[in-house]
Amino acid sequence: MTDPIRPTDADAISLAQDLLAKARWASLGTLGDDGHPMVTRIGFACLAGTLVSLVSDLSAHSTALRRDARCALMVGEVAARGDPLNQPRLSLKARAQFISRDSAEHGEMAALYLSDHPKARLYIGFTDFSFLRFDILSAALNGGFGKAYLLTREDLARSP
């Protein structure tokens, strides 16, 4: 069987970084209490290289991540035109870390997040909303038909 994975090059890294930088939403993969996967939608931002989301404590994904931090993200939404299977998307394996509301990190995230997600102003102050930081473990880029790449955390952090 042919290896479908191409060698990672500068174009692949640039495309992956661009998908992360532009993403405002993500499909989040978590593990339910029975170990079964779940997929839900979250708000998402890449703030000065840090991947974050703002989530409700009442959501199933928050419950799942407080039990098991292992998660996955897919960014790169379906565009209005063209074939979505030929449109680029980035799948990440990550670990999620809840950020304490009392920390300096929370305050910094809130300011940056609101610049990307002005509508989050409606609930960012609610005590049952928390910031998550995602620490990347590895990534798989699908740049369209026949354009599959595996990227490391270091690839995604590389300067252009």
Next chain:
Amino acid sequence: MTDPIRPTDADAISLAQDLLAKARWASLGTLGDDGHPMVTRIGFACLAGTLVSLVSDLSAHSTALRRDARCALMVGEVAARGDPLNQPRLSLKARAQFISRDSAEHGEMAALYLSDHPKARLYIGFTDFSFLRFDILSAALNGGFGKAYLLTREDLARSP
């Protein structure tokens, strides 16, 4: 803590069924060989009530599903306008079953799938592409802010 889940009513069932019927793409959650969740994009169709996808054997999700059939699907893409966190989406827990290329079921699926996905004509005949059937275990509908419902397999199969 307030229970965020509303009682399932006819409107919720109708919205969930509509999301499934109209979906052409899905975010698929699977389990990697290390048990870590993954999320990838797949083509999707609800054909006469049966949920199917056409996937490449070379893909990471095919490898994962041949090892562990437990999976998740999210349908309801981000729309061009409005707040995607307030747009309806349906998250399913399911089990994936590969359909033998030699079966009658494969032939029926191929004909129906092509009517929804005419571009799949390019690769539907490739020997390394397989149909998956998803058997629903349960569903979570997020109809927008404050509109969360848990649905059963029977709810989704109910006649209007």
